[in-house]
Amino acid sequence: MTEMPIPLAGVVGHPIAHSKSPQLHKHWLKSYRLPGDYIPMDVQEDDLEQVIRALPKAGFVGVNITIPHKIAILQMADLVTDRATLIGAANTLIFRRDGKIHADNTDGYGFIANLRAGAPGWRSDLGPAAILGAGGAARAVISALIEAGVTDILLSNRTRPKADALRAEFGSKVRVVDWVQAGNMLEEAATVVNTTSLGMTGAADFRVPLDGLRRGTIVTDLVYAPLRTRLLQEADEMGCVTVDGLGMLLHQAVPAFERWFGVRPEVDMRTRAAVLG
Ligand code: NAP
Numbered sequence: 001m002t003e004m005p006i007p008l009a010g011v012v013g014h015p016i017a018h019s020k021s022p023q024l025h026k027h028w029l030k031s032y033r034l035p036g037d038y039i040p041m042d043v044q045e046d047d048l049e050q051v052i053r054a055l056p057k058a059g060f061v062g063v064n065i066t067i068p069h070k071i072a073i074l075q076m077a078d079l080v081t082d083r084a085t086l087i088g089a090a091n092t093l094i095f096r097r098d099g100k101i102h103a104d105n106t107d108g109y110g111f112i113a114n115l116r117a118g119a120p121g122w123r124s125d126l127g128p129a130a131i132l133g134a135g136g137a138a139r140a141v142i143s144a145l146i147e148a149g150v151t152d153i154l155l156s157n158r159t160r161p162k163a164d165a166l167r168a169e170f171g172s173k174v175r176v177v178d179w180v181q182a183g184n185m186l187e188e189a190a191t192v193v194n195t196t197s198l199g200m201t202g203a204a205d206f207r208v209p210l211d212g213l214r215r216g217t218i219v220t221d222l223v224y225a226p227l228r229t230r231l232l233q234e235a236d237e238m239g240c241v242t243v244d245g246l247g248m249l250l251h252q253a254v255p256a257f258e259r260w261f262g263v264r265p266e267v268d269m270r271t272r273a274a275v276l277g
Contacts, residue, residue, distance in 0.1 A: 005059045009260045010039035012051065013066035017042075020275050021064055024253055027274035028265040036261050045069065049076050056095040061260045063093050064253075070136060077103035083147075087139045092256040107137065108144030110252025111222075115191075117251070117267070118243030119218045124149035126218075127190030131155045132182060132208060134162040137222050138195040142170055145191075154189065156182040158196075183209035186217070192235075194221045199229040206230050215239035224249060227276075246272060 011021045017040070025038035041063075043051045048069055053076075055063060065073045070089035074080055077090065078100040084090045090103035115122050129150050131138055134157035142153060153170075156177040157163040167174040177185045186192055192213070199206035200223040210231070213219065219235035224245035232242045250267045258264040265271070 007036045007061045007260060008039065008059045009036065009062050009064075009256075010041050010055075010060065011064040011066055012041045012043050012048070013069060014042055014044055016040045016066070019066060020249060021066075021253065023275050023277075024250060024271070025257060027271060028257055028263075029261065031270070032261075032263045032265065034261050034263060043069070045072065048072060052076055052093070052101070056099070056101075060095055062095050062256065064256060065091055065093060074103060077101045079103065081105070083108060083143065086143045087136075089136055089139070091252065092259075094256075094259050104255070105140060106252040106255050107140035107248070108147070109255060110248045110250075111141050111193075112144045112148055113251035113254070113267075114245075114247035115218070115220060115243055118220070118247055119241045121241070122191065122218055124151075128152040128154055128188050129191040129193065130177075130185045130189035132192075132194045132198075133157055133196035134159070134166050135195065135197075139166065141193055141195050141222075142166060142174065146170060146173055150191075154185040156185060183212055186210065186212035187214070189217060192217060192219045192240075194223065194229075194231050197223065199223050199226075199231055201225045210234050210238070213238050213240055216241065218243065221245050222248060246275065250275065 011019050022038050022040050029036050073090050079102045081104045084103050084105040087105045090105050092104045092106050094102040129145050153174045154177050155163045155174050158179045163176045167176050197203045217240045219240045220243040221229045221231050222245040223229050227244050235242050
């Protein structure tokens with residue numbers, strides 16, 4: 001009788017030491033008493049394809065893909081989900097039994113799941129959503145908001161052509177606002193999302209004026225280091241409902257863990273503690 005191999009998963013990026021995904025997946029494997037392991041892999045761009053093709057033969061059932069490989073990986077996949085195509089990047093690979101590599105993007109799912117968990121009153125018809133930033137994370141957030149039914153998205157980015165490009169791609173539900181006017185668009189917003197790296201430890205300070213925020217506006221920050229960013233602290237003081245970015249990281253991992261290890265994990269306080277610890 002042949003023994004069942006222990007399923008392996010991991011995260012591929014460069015650099016990789018900062019990734020919180022190993023702590024998260026190892027916590028779930030332990031909590032659900034599942035056989036398996038999750039391994040961080042520092043892989044340079046030139047080696048990416050060779051490494052990815054070898055992993056299924058080494059017992060891997062899939063991997064997460066992180067910076068800087070999220071776009072390049074699409075070329076190596078045999079199947080790409082519609083949402084990964086729409087976002088233009090993948091963060092999750094599933095190595096199928098038939099040898100095919102399936103690429104998905106769960107960032108948008110993680111964003112909405114976190115928003116719904118942290119602000120249970122959130123609905124897609126509450127009013128306009130204001131998005132700060134037009135990088136990779138913004139693409140996932142915009143596509144998830146549109147999929148959830150939001151019909152009015154105000155988008156502002158320091159480099160305006162990047163916001164214009166997203167408007168061209170996602171259509172008339174997106175209205176571009178000049179970066180110098182970013183503070184003004186908050187007055188109209190029912191939901192505010194920071195997708196820039198502003199406010200992150202080691203990055204520039206978040207300086208967008210917040211006096212336009214209204215009591216009850218739902219404000220979420222994708223930055224989770226620090227956990228309580230200046231945006232979230234000030235929004236809290238103004239009576240907004242705030243949702244931190246750590247939950248998005250935890251929720252985006254749920255569908256991948258389920259596909260790889262067969263159990264849909266819970267995101268709870270213990271999960272947060274395991275990752276923060
Ligand atoms: P990215 O593609 O490099 O985009 C960075 C964004 O930040 C761009 O819009 C950029 O504007 C803006 N930005 C950077 N420095 C700025 C400055 N000094 N002034 C104004 N805008 C500035 O990065 P990303 O992948 O979208 O990630 C963005 C942030 O989201 C990161 O902090 C990342 O850690 C976080 N994130 C969190 C999660 C989560 O699960 N919570 C998931 C994904 C990403 P320009 O276009 O003008 O450069």
